[in-house]
Amino acid sequence: MAGNEELLACVIARLIADARHVAVGAASPIPATACELLRAKGRPIRVTRLHQRKGNPFTEGSGELFDLAGQGRIDYFFLGGAQIDGDANINLVRAEGRRFPGSFGSAFMYFACRTILFREEHSRRVLVPKVEFISAPGWSPPEVERRGGPVALLTGKALFRWQKDKRRFLLESVHPGHAVDEVRDITGFQFDEERVDETAATAAQDLALLRGPVAARIAPDYPDFARRVWGIN
């Protein structure tokens, strides 16, 4: 049976299937796994790992990422949050008296790239009615230039689609082993529901790729993750 990390990677791979260029950070082993899965399936997708230790793609320093994104050369990016609210605002600064590391590039990247919000923890602590600090807004008025923005919110228990016109999340699917009632109960913001499916299980063919070529390509930059999920040392 597939682990939850493998399931989440497969969901992300479906969400970004049309990508030509995706950037992933050091804290994003599951999105990186999704990208490698697409590559293993023969998709000609360019994956830029920001903290790649050997053979890093940047030659102009860390600022080059933002130049690339600012020109529209990166299709998808991933952001998380100490808090995420029903307007798709994210908070990486402070919550409930606790200080978090900070906003990083979010206030720029969320505008420049189609963004998958990804946070494994699904709780009322994280998914709140209103964030305490807006690191990056989920929505901008029409006069503000904005190429990118939220596409979906994926957690360890469910997948929400962002409805840009309604400025609300729509619960699309609930992962195997979880129920819609449970998701309603642990989500702090209001969202829409229509026909909620069960998130498609990981196909045997994908699982074989994940545990073979994908795992081997992930291990060098995400050693802890590869050890934990696939037992690779």
Next chain:
Amino acid sequence: MSAVDALVEHIADGAFIALPPDYSLPAMDAVRALIRRRVSKLRLLGVPVLGLSADLLIGAGCVAEVHSSAVSLGEAGLAPRFSEAAEHGEIKVVDYTCPAVHTALQATEKGVPFMPLRGVIGSDLTRGRSDWQIAQNPFAGGKDPILLVSALVPDIALFHARWGDEAGNVWVGRRRELATIAHAARNTYVTVEELRPGDMLEDELLAPGVISSTYVSGIARAERGAWPLGVADVYGIDDAHLAAYAAAAKTREGFRRYLDEFVWQGTKSSLPA
């Protein structure tokens, strides 16, 4: 007095000091020397984020302000001394977003008072600050608000480099954000892994990775000077040490013991490079 101790004598209390992230050649020996010198009231600028260097300086009581897009130990987790100092109001924190730091330094590099940056509008980062303004794009036909970021001039840039040469140049390779910091800062001090004879600008293969002596105020040799962080192709990041630090620094007592061993006594890893 060691060469590194002498170098950091140039860094005054209260200086506005630009530092690179953990992955981009931090001058850790110089940071340890600053703590031993009991420097105080530093105003740190993270270009664009900060890690271990900032956490050490904050925990040791050397810092008044942190201007950064984030302070974190990466895979090793939250920066515990930063988090606690921020939560208790012991330091002033001015939050940025990464490209705004680059943009503010690029403005200084070009000698212009501000530069525009897309995005950011609607973020709480823009609230209550006089150094950012939202203005109308004067070239647009219709409404087009855009953020203007005023230039930032660090007093000091401090980082590590693979090589320094007889001409006073330093080689940072692909870490070109360090060139931007050096161009923007009033004074740039660099610790170097190795000193080499001659002038690297005369070597066509090395020259693109060089920061010219025009921008460099002082150099000091510091072997394994970035440890426990890395220098590409020389030594890697000491992940085990960072994890041990993250655990120790969760308490003030654990942090004090860490300082005793690795800053005051100056123990360095015996791991092979």
